[in-house]
Amino acid sequence: MIFSELRFLFFFVAVFGVYWLLPGHRARKLWLLGVSYVFYGAWNEKLLLLIVASTVLDYVVGLGLLATDEPRKRWRWMLLSLIGNLGMLGFFKYYNFFVESGAAFLTWLGLPTSPATLDIILPVGISFYTFQTLSYSIDCWRGNLKPTRSLLDFALFVTFFPQLVAGPIVRAIDFMPQLDAPRCWAWVKARPCLLLFMVGFIKKSVVSDSIAPFVDAYFAAPTAYDALSSWVAVPLWTAQLYCDFSGYSDMAIATAGLLGYNLCDNFAHPYFAASITDFWRRWHISLSFWLRDYIYFPLGGSRGSNLLTWRNITITWLLSGLWHGADWHYVAFGAVMPPALIVHRHWTRAGLRLPAGVGVLLTYLYMCMAFVLLRATNMAAAGEVLSAFFLFDSPGTVLIGDRLHWVFLGLALVHWVAYRELLSAWWARMPRLLFAAAYGVLAALLLALSSPQAQPFVYFQF
């Protein structure tokens, strides 16, 4: 079940109605936990066991940390969480990748191999909820968060359905205190929530799903298209990726808001970023900050020499690339970030500045290159697309479409309008019943514009 499906709307209306009608805080939390398991089980009931196992593991680790102040014992508990969580993630997501890569390396050395790969399905959202549960254990171990004794609260933190499968990656330190106090409907800013949900729906179901067939066709056979097509397909892919993922985040934040819970922001108009550093403060913010707080800072951050800082940046981003997927083109995606971040770091330190527009354009072009690595099926395919995009070199003759560039320009304009917040005040001032009427008309138009077969979110594969 995904947010842009019609059945999710029915599911949410039922969840929302029962939730606010239930009298007690505990009953509401139990209801949310139950429907969260139903939501996740809609993909694969068997994988519920995995999320339950992950929940129990870190709940027990939390209790263990609560019971002792002794550093060695606390570290053992922490180690248990690390091994359990990363072991699970490693097995389900990376086992085949490492086995195949190892076999390829041995073959390259001229040694005989017979790689024992397994037919493993990637549990949806595992990268997200593993990072969430890890952040809980780490924060408890560091003493930043008091472990909870309530299994209900902890299970709800892990499985809360709006953010379960594709984030934002919620930190226990932000979310769990919200579980303490009973939620009140009067606290909910319903209109902004409804607007945000609609914006997310437009991004995903109208924009991203409409662009997807053209992008898929191009990336399936990039050499069949002429070089000019890459200048339509690659920007469209960046638009698709942004609309798809930020659309999901918008709907997640709005859905959680309507149930009385705040989730952290995940996007802040990233394509208006004036540098790569700025970009990663605006794109998948919850992951960027997670990597910063749980990998980059513990490695030493930028406190040491330049060389150490470069090392820390490189390790962090290589891991970020691997987080996105188990293949070398994902690693390459992570690997192209450190050079740009390091150059920008020293450029800024030297007091050099670029005109804002130039910075935005350069950053966007750099991310076009990086996102091609994320989208391509392998390194060779990425090379073909990048060759067409940057060197205008493609043997193909097919033109992707003579009207699609207008779509991109239209999207850029809408993105700019949203960036400048030109319409938000107008919506906020609208009388309540007029807002309801406008929302009804828009909802009907949007459903007619959306895809009958809802496409899975791009970030589900990560």
Add this chain to the structure above:
Amino acid sequence: MQFVVPSESSGRDAPWTTVLPGLLVFLTCFLLTCFLLAQALGRPSTSLLGAKLDLYEQDAQGYDVAFLGPSTTYRQIDPGVFDATMAQGGRPVRSFNLGAPAMGGLEIRFALSQLLEIHPGRLRWLFIDLRVLDLEVQKENLLSGRVTWWHDLYATIRAVRMVLDLGKDLKTTRDLIIDHLRSWAYNLTNLGRLRFVLEQRLAGTEADRRAAERAAAESAVWELGPAADGFCSLEDAVRLSDEETKAPLLERRGAFLRRLDEFRSKALAKARRGGGGSRRVLRETERELLVDMVATAEAAGVSVVFITSPDVDPMGELLQAAADEGLLPAFFDFGDVAAYRELFDPDLRYDWNHLAAAGAEVYSRLLAERLLTLMDSRGSPR
């Protein structure tokens, strides 16, 4: 941005009365827009029935006779032959074939209401070939423009009642009901219909779009028939259609030719058993559907003739049972091998269930002759 702002002063939940007026306005505007949009978008071009009704509506003179049913109507009833036979019999008419592959009872009922909205004045006779009921739609077709289109509220309520009447196990019943409700929701919300228009405008280059238009025009020829009367024989479909459409038709032909002896012996066995009498018992909802079809048509001044097409398989049992109960005002059973032996001649057949073009000619003539006899027996003025 913070979407939930805890405050000391508002510790109690807001009463539902503050939400309800907005909700009502939202729902009203939503449904009104859906309705207006459906009117503006018209019949779905992806539905053969929609395209046929468009063609039917375009004819300023109108038609006296229409045929509704699945491929055994679409591929076997030639309005040209039918009209010529009627004219020879002294009762000239204009007829149109509204059949579409796999059209079942509920879609036929929907098509009937759509048809009566167009030319209620001139249409006098309606032939209905009812073989199946449309309760179990194939998964891949479930969300197609065609299936969602006939799932209006009326058809969906009827479908749900009929599913409950089937007496299947709980899971099957639940799944079938969900399928029909989903199709209805898709229909109500016009899901994806504007997007389809948008995709057609954006796809490819100008040359691609022109090629797509040409292909659509070409497919209209074999879908709506070379004579633009809704009839397209299977031979014409093979001759005029694209490779993708052609392949399964040729496969079915090949399979039939390999099983000729089996077909002959089945036909012979059916002939020995003789026509008439069905062991099938009608369910209450099936009875209601048939009575409703007849009443709706007759209220618009249209006489209904139910037909079973020539088939060695027991596809006409539903209508046979209805005829036994006296529910059908007129019933032509062409599944009676003894009475219509020529229709079971393998040389006149394209495949196991369908007649070839030559068979369609015989069938259409026989159909017209039976109607002439019926009209004479009822004393209809010439």
